[in-house]
Amino acid sequence: MKHLMRPTLRVLLLAACAAAAAACGGDEDPKPVEQGDPCEPNGHIHREPTGDWCHCNKGYLAAEDGLACVPDPDYVPSEGFDFGDNGEHACWHVTNGPFVTVNATAARHPRVDDFHTYYTVKLLPENGQYVGTFSYKAFTTGNFVVYLSSPDVPVTLTETAVSTTVPQAGAQATGGSCDALKHMVGYELTDRVQYTLQLGPTSLPELNMVIEHVE
Template identity: 75%
Template structure:
């Protein structure tokens, strides 16, 4: 009887060995990681599909998921402020007019086309500041026109929390008293930005944001 038990155990051992025994199951292959748009851009993952936001001098490949050199790119010398604020000054007198108030619970939008904004900032530690939402509706040169040069301006690409460096700053032309300062940026269509004004000594200022065409 004992030899039958030994034979049974040997048979089970052989079967277990054939099936892999206690060897761990093969590990699944890792999912692709990293950003396919790097090093010349970064990925935007959105419900309607992923796309590459490419750096200056590069454009999205045909499949949209890589940044390649733009063969037609010509480096610019300085930032072109266009008419130096003449058109923006027209909106100071003619509107349309919108008032926005900074809040701690939301970032009010300031991306209406051709609009003069009265911006009310909130007090923080004896000074005034405010954060607002701006979505570019085209790619190219944009200018933030302000009623005073005494207010710091910070622009951040919201999705990746990357600060966008100004492409230039300049006083406006002598077209109106309502706008005195320009800050130029190179922005990208469909990208959401966060605009912060301040801290400053002023609680209210005028602002127009225009796309230079």
């Protein structure tokens, strides 16, 4: 009888331990801790396979560890947007290329971020007018200009990851270096950031465009 009771006692002991652990929550998985945005309130986080980094607002820069936005001691507020040569260099590409035709589609957003390229952009019909949505990734931080063949085409630029509209820094007619590009829209963009560019709605089914970084 002595040998027959030992397994029974062992089973009772294990059951008691399991009950105690369950009562204390020992078998429960820890609740996941929600990750906040360490870059707020002066920026927002970009979580990418290559590593997280802060996209900081104007007047701020990333801290040494890249995961906080701190005041930029060298920041000087600009007075107006600098359009550089007012389209002279962009007009050079009208004649010399390279030339690329891109068709707007409903399935995806075609890229329009080739360097120094004269684009012929074909838009999609929508509600009696034409629109097109495209993808643009900045290759540096600074002033960028969208040069268009018509001033009558609405331009909307959105930071793709956070669906936030990027405000236009300025808009005006080109300097008259060519007839193919007549309008300029300026933006302050950030290196490595993916943007979504929407053109239209407009009555024009097709237009020409160059996007340049103003150095």
